[in-house]
Amino acid sequence: MTTVAVKPATMAQALQRALRDAMAEDPSVHVLGEDVGTLGGVFRITDGLAAEFGDDRCTDTPLAEAGILGTAVGMAMYGLRPVVEMQFDAFAYPSFEQLISHVAKMRNRTRGAMPLPITVRVPYGGGIGGVEHHSDSSEAYYMATPGLHVVTPATVDDAYGLLRAAIASDDPVVFLEPKRLYWSKASWSPDDPAPVEPIGRAVVRRRGNSATLITYGPSLPVCLEAAEAARAEGWDLEVVDLRSLVPFDDATVADSVRRTGRAVVVHESTGFGGPGGEIAARVTERCFHHLEAPVLRVAGFDIPYPPPMLERHHLPGVDRVLDAVARLQWEAES
Amino acid sequence: MKKSSTSVQELPGAAADRPVPPPAWQPRTDPAPLLPDPAPYRALGTDAVAAADPGLLLRLYGELVRGRRYNAQATALTKQGRLAVYPSSTGQEACEVAAALVLREQDWLFPSYRDTLAAVARGLDPVQALTLLRGDWHTGYDPYEHRIAPLSTPLATQLPHAVGLAHAARLKGDDVVALAMVGDGGTSEGDFHEALNFAAVWQAPVVFLVQNNGFAISVPLAKQTAAPSLAHKAVGYGMPGRLVDGNDALAVYTVLRDAFTRAVRGEGPTLIEAVTYRIEAHTNADDATRYRSGGEVETWRAHDPIRLLEHELTERGILDEDGVREAAEAAETMAARLRDRMNAEPVLDPMDLFTHVYADQTSQLREQAEQLRAELAAAAGEGPGEVR
Ligand SMILES: Cc1ncc(C[n+]2csc(CCOP(=O)(O)OP(=O)(O)O)c2C)c(N)n1
Ligand SMILES: [Mg+2]
Numbered sequence: 001m002t003t004v005a006v007k008p009a010t011m012a013q014a015l016q017r018a019l020r021d022a023m024a025e026d027p028s029v030h031v032l033g034e035d036v037g038t039l040g041g042v043f044r045i046t047d048g049l050a051a052e053f054g055d056d057r058c059t060d061t062p063l064a065e066a067g068i069l070g071t072a073v074g075m076a077m078y079g080l081r082p083v084v085e086m087q088f089d090a091f092a093y094p095s096f097e098q099l100i101s102h103v104a105k106m107r108n109r110t111r112g113a114m115p116l117p118i119t120v121r122v123p124y125g126g127g128i129g130g131v132e133h134h135s136d137s138s139e140a141y142y143m144a145t146p147g148l149h150v151v152t153p154a155t156v157d158d159a160y161g162l163l164r165a166a167i168a169s170d171d172p173v174v175f176l177e178p179k180r181l182y183w184s185k186a187s188w189s190p191d192d193p194a195p196v197e198p199i200g201r202a203v204v205r206r207r208g209n210s211a212t213l214i215t216y217g218p219s220l221p222v223c224l225e226a227a228e229a230a231r232a233e234g235w236d237l238e239v240v241d242l243r244s245l246v247p248f249d250d251a252t253v254a255d256s257v258r259r260t261g262r263a264v265v266v267h268e269s270t271g272f273g274g275p276g277g278e279i280a281a282r283v284t285e286r287c288f289h290h291l292e293a294p295v296l297r298v299a300g301f302d303i304p305y306p307p308p309m310l311e312r313h314h315l316p317g318v319d320r321v322l323d324a325v326a327r328l329q330w331e332a333e334s
Numbered sequence: 335m336k337k338s339s340t341s342v343q344e345l346p347g348a349a350a351d352r353p354v355p356p357p358a359w360q361p362r363t364d365p366a367p368l369l370p371d372p373a374p375y376r377a378l379g380t381d382a383v384a385a386a387d388p389g390l391l392l393r394l395y396g397e398l399v400r401g402r403r404y405n406a407q408a409t410a411l412t413k414q415g416r417l418a419v420y421p422s423s424t425g426q427e428a429c430e431v432a433a434a435l436v437l438r439e440q441d442w443l444f445p446s447y448r449d450t451l452a453a454v455a456r457g458l459d460p461v462q463a464l465t466l467l468r469g470d471w472h473t474g475y476d477p478y479e480h481r482i483a484p485l486s487t488p489l490a491t492q493l494p495h496a497v498g499l500a501h502a503a504r505l506k507g508d509d510v511v512a513l514a515m516v517g518d519g520g521t522s523e524g525d526f527h528e529a530l531n532f533a534a535v536w537q538a539p540v541v542f543l544v545q546n547n548g549f550a551i552s553v554p555l556a557k558q559t560a561a562p563s564l565a566h567k568a569v570g571y572g573m574p575g576r577l578v579d580g581n582d583a584l585a586v587y588t589v590l591r592d593a594f595t596r597a598v599r600g601e602g603p604t605l606i607e608a609v610t611y612r613i614e615a616h617t618n619a620d621d622a623t624r625y626r627s628g629g630e631v632e633t634w635r636a637h638d639p640i641r642l643l644e645h646e647l648t649e650r651g652i653l654d655e656d657g658v659r660e661a662a663e664a665a666e667t668m669a670a671r672l673r674d675r676m677n678a679e680p681v682l683d684p685m686d687l688f689t690h691v692y693a694d695q696t697s698q699l700r701e702q703a704e705q706l707r708a709e710l711a712a713a714a715g716e717g718p719g720e721v722r
Contacts, residue, residue, distance in 0.1 A: 034550070034551070034553065035550075035551045035552045035553060037552075037553075038552050038553075038624065038625045039551065039552035039624055039625055040624070042551065042620075060552070060553045060557050061557075062522035062557065062558050062559070063489060063519040063520065063522040063523060063550050063553065063558065064522045064523050064524060065523075066524050067522070067524070090488065091488065091489075093488070094488075094523065094524060094525075129418050129469065130418075131418055131419060131466055131467060131469060131472075131487065132466065132472045132487060133487045133488055272698060301687060301688070301699075301702045301706070302691075302696075302698055302699060302702065303687050303688060303691050303699070303702075304472075304691065306687055307466075307469045307470055307471050307472055308418045308469030309468075309469045309470045309680070309682055310470075310682060310684055310686070310687060313684045313687060313706055313710075314687065319709070320709075
């Protein structure tokens, strides 16, 4: 009697395993970052990699994000497949020069001759009581830069699958890890991971027919909870997990909204200039004749991320999602 | 090779005979005086102590004892959940205290997250210094009140600010020096390089104090730099580099004071590397056993800044038992008061989230503030429910 042991695993463990498996399979995969070696990263995502693969494969770099990403560009030019860790969302900013001026543009600049298969892992988002610079939702900056893929897992399964896909991609991928879900658990077997899907596909996490909640990353659990709570109000909500912001899965999203006729975009990032605006516009362009109400957004306020003691007022929670759903012009229906 | 000399002559405009060497090359500055001493400067145990003002020595001692107690209290507050996080400067008090004491009224301090003690020793209320780390606001004080810039978390980003401020003061004809603090890891950031270069080119009245405490979280200095010392980096920018024992409070004070004197005289910036050790983990959230041995920590504990100074001052009869007791009591009083005040729940106004983003609130922010106000009112009406 042999069965594959399926035990609860955390998202952090799945990410670690994805790195490990990618490194074992492909000797050109190299991990670089601050504290990624001996310490295993401040979130322990690179735990054990230096011990297993050596310091040249998993390297504690000097403390300089521009240098980390800049040297990763050179390594990629010479055929390696660097996976770079930025310690926190806001500490990736020094690397933006390299990211925007080179990582995003090199393929296009060289007419495809010099692709840069770099994965930039960034723990992002709030809700962990972090002091300033430890809780930014920086996805809009990345989304606004053509040439970068931007993906973000919300489940343990996807953490593994998407990271494998990101590392395998020949294009640069900004891999946003929702840090407050690092310790979220699910039944998951490292020895029998789900097949790796290519990046760029959204998934319906909950079927429903009243309205669609469109979300990703740290806001997925909030939306699923809201969908449960909404049953008491008589709403049967569908929840779409985007998983990939770039490329954007118009088909899955539009298909859902055409069925439900109503949509709310939910994310932690600021509303003004945030991903929700792009998403709402795309939905409206594709589903206008099916919509019973304007597409609404539930987002973080348009403010610098608050200090720990005030962050609960900022983060979109279940109540704000339900308030938005309530404003989807249900009166017209009866 | 007659043939090639013929071809040179054929080059248009070439001199008749042969190529001439370039104009004589000279270094722009003589590097010798910029070089740090081969070993960190020490004052304790030398004649420098006898020459020093006993009042200063006792003040350094009192502040070190108070600083150690402050660090212990802040660390304890993290365990009680009263601080979100605390990066302790235990073992580094000599640098923190000397930095504060060397500043004149009009000078500016540019601290990093680990330097709340320097701010407190400069006179800032410890509760205000700890606001960032408690998590009630990003900065707990008005920077202009004590001329202390906000504690900087993004590494080395405060250094160009210090240069710009010092430069501006000089442009305005004011006698102001900026003291910029950074860790060994922070010296790897591009901003460190740019700040030092600007400072030297502009001859700005700024002093850079690098506390080399051996680690950047888990990464030892050996992985950070291949330079002979961090102080040597100064030479490349054309400013003097000084190496000092960071656990010798009098030595740090003296080296800082010399650098201040240079700055005030218009002789430009100085880079100081203070060699010290981070006795505690990076913060309370860090597990230092993953990357360093207890033995190393013990070696450094034996070179403790307080014990060093206490030993020296008692030996010389500058400090007696009463003095030691009084310093300890004063530190206890400070700690008890800090504990009491930190145990009081801070009163926060969620509306502050919208108040200071712009000078004039945008219409969008006004709407969002109204939304939150309504949510809070509704939640209050419903009884003790949390805003989810
Ligand atoms: C730009 C930037 N990158 C990364 C971090 C995360 N981080 C915080 S402290 C630290 C180590 C800093 O080491 P060092 O400069 O030696 O100062 P110390 O903590 O030892 O005082 C790191 C990597 C940061 N704060 N800013
Ligand atoms: Mg350090």
